[in-house]
Structures are given as structure tokens and as C-alpha cells.
Amino acid sequence: MAEKRNIGRHRKRLSLRFGIESPTRLAFTEDISDHGLFIKTTNICPPGTRLQIELTLSDNDSVFIEGMVRWTKKVPPQMIHLVRKSGMGVKILRFIAGEETYRTFVSNIPGKP
Template structure:
């Protein structure tokens, strides 16, 4: 199936925590874009859910943001390394801190 979006997604793995009330679940990004990110996890939230995210770019760059789950695909934990897309596509709705750092990172990755 062909990609329907015009958004350029950049393959990048960052550690993060996410959750509805508090960001307590650990996961990783698989790709990012200026508008959102894909969280690889078996602990999905239903589409439409608002989540809080703490994204660790480096030891001294920790970003806090909020997003909305746009789609989710759940697979059993033992299949996470086999299935291509297991997790959630999240649209960023608000940066609490670090918006400039995130946008600069996306621009740097696109320039490569």
C-alpha cells in the first residue's frame, strides 16, 4: 500500500516515556517529523487519546510535549521485532518545552 501522507518522516530512534496522566511507560521513536512521531510500543492507546511525552534527545536535552494518538496497531509483545509497524502514530499538539530543539533536529535530519 502506497504512503498517503505528504509528510516526510525521518527514521530516528530516541528513548521516551509516555502516558495519559503521567508519562510512565517506556518506549522508543521509530521515526519523527516536524508534525509528529511514531512510538514503537506494545502498550498502545486508542486513537484520539491525548498523551504526555518526555522525549530524550541527549543527556542534556529532554523535551516535554503533548500529542494525540492518530492511529495505533497492537501486536503481541513477542512479535514486536517481526511486525513492521507496531505502536502509535502521534501528532504533536503542544510543546511544553524544547520546540526549537525539536524543529532544529528535524531540519538537520532532512538536510542529510
């Protein structure tokens, strides 16, 4: 199925922690953009859930984000490595800390569309 959105998403695996009250669950990104990210996890939250996210960039800088789950795809834990999209699409609502660092990181990803 063709991508319907005109948003520059970049495949990038980054370590992160996320949670409703505080970022306690460990996960990874599948892709990121200026406006959101995809969290690869079996611990999904329903659409509309606000999340606190601590994202670790490849140079060990941390970015703190408040985001909202926009869509989910639940896959059994034993199949997560076989399916490309398994987790949550999250829209960035606001940056708590590190906005400039995040924007610079995204703009410098090689092969950016």
C-alpha cells in the first residue's frame, strides 16, 4: 500500500523510553520525522493516549517529548521481528527539552527526502 501522507519520514532505529506518567518502558523507533515517530513495541497504548517519551539520539543526547498515540498495530510478541510495523504511530505535541537538538538531528539524517 502506498504512503498517503506527504511527510518526510526517515527509517532510524533509536533507543527510547515511554510511558503515560513517566518514561519507564523500553522500546525503539522504526522511523522518525519532524512531526512524529513510530515506536516499535508490543506494549501499545490506545489511540488518543498522551505519552512521555525520552528519546536517546545516536550521539547520546536525550530529548524529552510529550506525544499522542495516533494509531496502533498490535502483533503477538513472538511475531514482532517478522512484521515491519508493530507498535504505535506517535504525533509530537510538544518538546519538554531538546527541541533544537532533535530538529538538527532529523535535518542531518543522510538520504533525507
